Amino acid sequence: MGNTHYFLAVPLTSEVKEQLAKWQKTVALHFPFRTWVHQEDYHITLAFLGAVSPKQLEAVRKAICKVANTHAPFTLSLATLRTFGNPIAPRILWQGVEKEEKLMVLQRDVYTACVEIGFSLDKRPFIPHITVARKWRGDDEFRLEEMRKMGESRGSFEVRHVVLYQTHLDRTPKYEAIALFPLLGEKGER
Template sequence: MRKNHYFIAVPIPIEISEHLAWLQAELKELLPFRSWVHKQDYHITLAFLGEASSVQLEQVKQAMEQIAKSHCSFMLTLDKISTFGNRLAPRILWQGVKEEPKLRKLREDVYHACIDIGFSLDQRPFAPHITIARKWQGETEFALEKIRTMTAGKVENASFLASHIVLYQTHLERVPKYEPLLICPLSQ
């Protein structure tokens, strides 16, 4: 039996999700990735928790409510497409988000609250992104610069208001696979 996994993220508003889905449909025709993220599952992860007890989930919910009250909504702007993993056969294809100190501070507060609750979190530097595809399966090498040239200006510089943080539960057998358990609005 699979265990439930949880994460905290900034959701992507529907108008930006629709725009990313349009770009994704174009890319699907050209790029052989094993799986493509459903448009309702687009998000910017702040903390991947993995498994959690009911006590930990209650503590996370309380922490999220306090953190959300202490942060104001802010604008985010999409940047270039990029990858994680081997640059010639990437593990993840993602849409970048331009540097925003308010996002970085929100992530820092969420991250430290989750560490204090007892979660063991990823210690790699925060790289805000929206995953759009996973696991390159091409017979030829992936060419990031070619993809960047092809997609330049299609979604880059699109902006949206980050106004919530969400606790999600993952359901690997469903599409979309992420279920919101708690939505905390940021202060206006």
Template sequence: MGTHYFLAVRIPRQQSEIIYPLINQLSQMKFKRWVHPFDYHITLAFLGEPPSEEHLLHLCDDLSEIIEGRLPSFSLDFAGVHTFGAADSPRILWLGVRPSKTLMELREQVYSSCIKNGFQLDPRPFKPHITLARKWDGKDSYINPDGWNPESIPSFEVKSIELLQTNVNEEPKYKTIRSFRLTGAEL
């Protein structure tokens, strides 16, 4: 298996350090794998293994032209804990974000650039989320947690889009290869 890449909005450490203790309270829930707090992100486009290094370089040039100095930074708010998969045995436990027109427009530009540069992407509708855990492994049916209020986590400013590389044998396992800074963002 080759190296996989994806484009994402990383969740800032300040918010990750608030989310993680809340998630720890849920850790008695029987999921096989919990995501490392410094790997929390919203995927904009999963690239997989690039057809060639040149494809990745052209995509980075294109994204730099589209994003850097042209698209404004913006804020996102957290909203709700949800699942993907069967209700009683979910594949994914995730944290949502409030609907954002700016995030949707940004994702559309990133997605279009990826397609233009020869990447085969998932055609399913974009559902912005932060994966918290994978693969329900409990004997009993999954029950959504009570009393957990993600809306109490402070909103965060999206300052950049990150090209991330997956390193399956490391933790945290996502490494930033390149950042595309949004206008007005103070890093």
């Protein structure tokens, strides 16, 4: 259980997950990444918390419930594919989303609430993304433009919740939703 960690994220709808998985199945045959993310693990991370004590977990639940109550649901649209790391041997392949100020404000508020509780969070700028694959393993250089020519996922989905996930490295899918925080206009925490 020592490898268990937690993070707060925006979930994707099952329709968008299925669409991304269908795209992934097509391109994975031609682009050898070490790991392709399971469709149930697609999400947009808002704050990575790491290891969390039961007391901290309760503080997170209370703080994020308050944050979620100050935000209304909003829509995100999928954008283009991108990478992190060396472009010819990327560490991460990810699906972008169109710029949406409501997402940026939600992430800022979640981040601030976690810092106020006492978490030390990543200070890099927030880049909203959905990880789809990790660690390029091809013999040749990775060519993002070649992948894009095979088609990209498009579509939109409504953001209605923030989710607290627990990671289980020994499972597939490896992320378990342990708390759901509905945005304003939704029913209370489940």
